Amino acid sequence: MNSFFLSRFDDMVSSMNHCDLDGEDWVDTNKIGGLAQSIPEWRAFLGFVSSYFNYRNIRKPIVLEIGTQDNYQKQFYEEFLHAEHIGIDIDPKAKGGVDILGNSHDKEIIEKVKDRLAGRMIDLTFIDGDHSYDGTKEDYEIYSPMTKHLVAIHDVANTYVNPAPHLPPVETHILWREICYNEKNHMLITFQKNRKHEREPWINLGIGLVVKDGKG
């Protein structure tokens, strides 16, 4: 990866709707959609992950994404990592298509992932599912053992407990604190860009990353 990364990244972001809503109303459901990322966090995360695989000569990593929403992230994984991307989502109405439709906790869905992997390990798992403590923990406990290198969890800086009536409470920040306390052997990296928002300053996102081969 070289300085091409930045210009291509900016081109891709500017061509799509995204949720980098400094000063805007995050809970307005009309604004939710497209690339559901803080752009500075997403850029720094992708920059690190791309280099991580590049430095280790991993040319076509397998990326598992749990909770693809509109599936905008897929383009970035394919463009910058040349990844084989596997997306899971529970919502049949999710835009952009999904590889595996269903609940990531169900045995049937886990078997579908295993079939797709055909004996290989996942290189990067990105957990962005139901955001409850129990649900995210279950995703982590199921898919982390199937992952060789990196496990990312989205929204680890989001402490907004009741985002909107149709969404479950966001408790991923609680799980991330627990992982930071318990995972003594792994490298832990947190990317965080706070939002400007006078009324709801706690609605940040944040990406937590567990580097499993922390010894390098």
Add this chain to the structure above:
Amino acid sequence: MNLRKFDELASYKVDFRNLLAQDMTEWKFYMEIISAYFENRGVKRPIVVEIGLMHNAQKRFYAEMLDAEHIGIDMNYNSEPDILADSQKPGTIEELKVKLKGQMIDLLFIDGNHSYESVKLDFEIYAPLTKHIIAIHDISATVNSQVMRYWNELKYDDRYLTVDLNHFNGRPDKERGIFKDMGIGLIIKDVK
């Protein structure tokens, strides 16, 4: 970044490794993130200013891994600093500006006095002279350090993107019955 070269440097000598006052896992991933950042922006020979050198063992990594121009500031003569002085004295800042010749610092690493007031003052003096990244050491240290308190203020400042690097090794200091976690925090100024 050439990982093999890093591993060679890191395993150079047991004595040398011990002189590097870093958790080696944190140091490696810190180097990776910095390398990737500069590679992505075409920064070829970054200027690195380090406040608080201890044994000055970091300099070699900056030189060999980043091809950096390194300027070290320390009050201790034995650290072999480029500027032998208190980082917060006006004369020190002037001396650094002479060495910078009008250029901005690309990477600032703050590892000086670990009191809240001191780390805050180092940040306030040197961050405006820095173009890209400000690193602060010991953001997770809980012994003889108030860095964590200031870091938590910076993390919630909406002007910056922050990156926390932690390898909570739970390494015990048996004599004192405490854990010696360190942690490196990065402030990335460019958040456009």
